Amino acid sequence: MGVETSAAWQALNVHCDSGAGSTHLSQLFEDNTRTERFSIELDEMYVDFSKNRITDETLGLLFNLAKQQDLSGWIKKLLCGEKVNDTEDRAVLHTALRAQGMGVDCFAKEVQPLVAEQLAKMGKIVDKIRAGHWRGYSGKPITDVVNIGVGGSDLGPLMITNSLQTIKSPVNLHFISSIDGTQTSNLLKKLSQETTLFILASKSFSTIDTLSNAETAKDWLREKVKSEKTLLAQHFLGVSTKPDMMTEWGIPPENQLVFWDWVGGRYSLWSAIGLPIALQIGMDGFSELLSGAHLMDSHFGTAPLEKNIPVLLGLIDVWNVNFLGIHDKAILPYDARLKYVPSYFEQLVMESNGKSVNRAGERVQYKTCPVLWGEVGPNAQHAFYQLLHQGTQPVMCDFIAPVERDDFDMSSHAEKDESLSYQHELAMANCFAQSRVLMLGDDAIPDALKAAFDSPFKHYPGNQPSNTILLKTISPKTLGMLVALYEHKTFVEGVIWEINSFDQWGVELGKLIAKETHAAIKSVALAEKFDASTASLIKRITK
Numbered sequence: 001m002g003v004e005t006s007a008a009w010q011a012l013n014v015h016c017d018s019g020a021g022s023t024h025l026s027q028l029f030e031d032n033t034r035t036e037r038f039s040i041e042l043d044e045m046y047v048d049f050s051k052n053r054i055t056d057e058t059l060g061l062l063f064n065l066a067k068q069q070d071l072s073g074w075i076k077k078l079l080c081g082e083k084v085n086d087t088e089d090r091a092v093l094h095t096a097l098r099a100q101g102m103g104v105d106c107f108a109k110e111v112q113p114l115v116a117e118q119l120a121k122m123g124k125i126v127d128k129i130r131a132g133h134w135r136g137y138s139g140k141p142i143t144d145v146v147n148i149g150v151g152g153s154d155l156g157p158l159m160i161t162n163s164l165q166t167i168k169s170p171v172n173l174h175f176i177s178s179i180d181g182t183q184t185s186n187l188l189k190k191l192s193q194e195t196t197l198f199i200l201a202s203k204s205f206s207t208i209d210t211l212s213n214a215e216t217a218k219d220w221l222r223e224k225v226k227s228e229k230t231l232l233a234q235h236f237l238g239v240s241t242k243p244d245m246m247t248e249w250g251i252p253p254e255n256q257l258v259f260w261d262w263v264g265g266r267y268s269l270w271s272a273i274g275l276p277i278a279l280q281i282g283m284d285g286f287s288e289l290l291s292g293a294h295l296m297d298s299h300f301g302t303a304p305l306e307k308n309i310p311v312l313l314g315l316i317d318v319w320n321v322n323f324l325g326i327h328d329k330a331i332l333p334y335d336a337r338l339k340y341v342p343s344y345f346e347q348l349v350m351e352s353n354g355k356s357v358n359r360a361g362e363r364v365q366y367k368t369c370p371v372l373w374g375e376v377g378p379n380a381q382h383a384f385y386q387l388l389h390q391g392t393q394p395v396m397c398d399f400i401a402p403v404e405r406d407d408f409d410m411s412s413h414a415e416k417d418e419s420l421s422y423q424h425e426l427a428m429a430n431c432f433a434q435s436r437v438l439m440l441g442d443d444a445i446p447d448a449l450k451a452a453f454d455s456p457f458k459h460y461p462g463n464q465p466s467n468t469i470l471l472k473t474i475s476p477k478t479l480g481m482l483v484a485l486y487e488h489k490t491f492v493e494g495v496i497w498e499i500n501s502f503d504q505w506g507v508e509l510g511k512l513i514a515k516e517t518h519a520a521i522k523s524v525a526l527a528e529k530f531d532a533s534t535a536s537l538i539k540r541i542t543k
């Protein structure tokens, strides 16, 4: 019997059918006190979840559901390092990576020395490169570092370094991920072998995308570097859970940083996978990032359900998905530095909860993960917001914005600073205006303009729920908090839906079949055994 037949779920169904599901947000906002009740502040983060179609009763029933699903028990299991990833028989301890020795228990405590050892090794490498003491084959200091990785071995460092772009890195950072080689060939044309260092980042060390890009990089270095030993020792670092495979590939042990199978790929930016971040912001900055995430971990582990931000946002998503029938979520950061946040959350959330089989191996009878997408908000306004305002499907939105920008250079260019502050105000005005119009619809139209909007084409239904997350500034600490919030929120949803949020079997078959397909591209006779469409596509490209 799945959760959908349980008493707590049924009570939510009844609540929804008896009016809660059909009350418009503009009606709910007749109560002026709701934002005070449905918002929460934690350190440098403020979360307003009042623009959701919820009441105190809805939340009460959602907390009953959480209790019924033993959410508190699951949170303890996760943070203690019990094997909550049961299909892979593994603990899930990304939280132990950011504890920096503080406030952890059980297995999470045991792994602290391992974590500290790798952080110390990473620190030495980072300091050496940042100080210009890491030299290429000709003796020149390294100026460019290229991270080769994909998915969790790419998106985390890419997203964080881009978000913190105003912290100037002493080396130029680059990211290549895509298997087609375009990024690699474009980038290598601009770099010099003498001063380029590659980070080969792969949890499994068997991802063809990453290994093929790394081979291309190796060949490029070979054009100039005669000694293979020098090439590998001075131009490659490896980050993986597989030291033996890194050694076999040629990366010397002193250039290897390891992490462990209890760190999921999409949860790995806190490990040595975060090396590019530390190269940009230094180890102190990296430590602040970890501290921000740890702050959220402590909150998640100790705050009562009613005041627990990841729990609240996770339960509200469940309400939206399973009771209000909202199956899309847009991630809308109102600061261009957060450009990669939507892609990062797409992997985090959809690779974690894009599942249809519960922990017992049975097909679930309810919806799970919503489809997530997003874009920098102000740009998205001129692209897909039309659908949010007047399309036929409901979409829930997460607006994310910094309260202040502390990155304008106040010492000079006073005029420029003023204009940038002005632009920040404009961005915030747009952020708040959009969430308001999405909520109120026609009710947001000022009286004086009502006549001008009197047309079916200018009708705004509103009632689109949203959360607004304000960060004091965009800093390592607030980014740590934000990412950890989404990680835990994703876990909360997985617990309610009775799925394992930490495996990703869905992506494995495609990888296997790609190998078979590649063999058929090499030897086209093999394509005959495929379906007609695939065989014909292969023939077209092999002509």
Ligand code: F6P
Binding pocket: 150, 151, 152, 153, 201, 202, 203, 204, 205, 206, 207, 210, 265, 266, 351, 504, 507
């Ligand atoms: O194919 C999915 C995936 O396994 C992700 O979970 C992971 O982040 C990515 O590929 C990269 O894997 P790896 O770090 O092992 O190269």
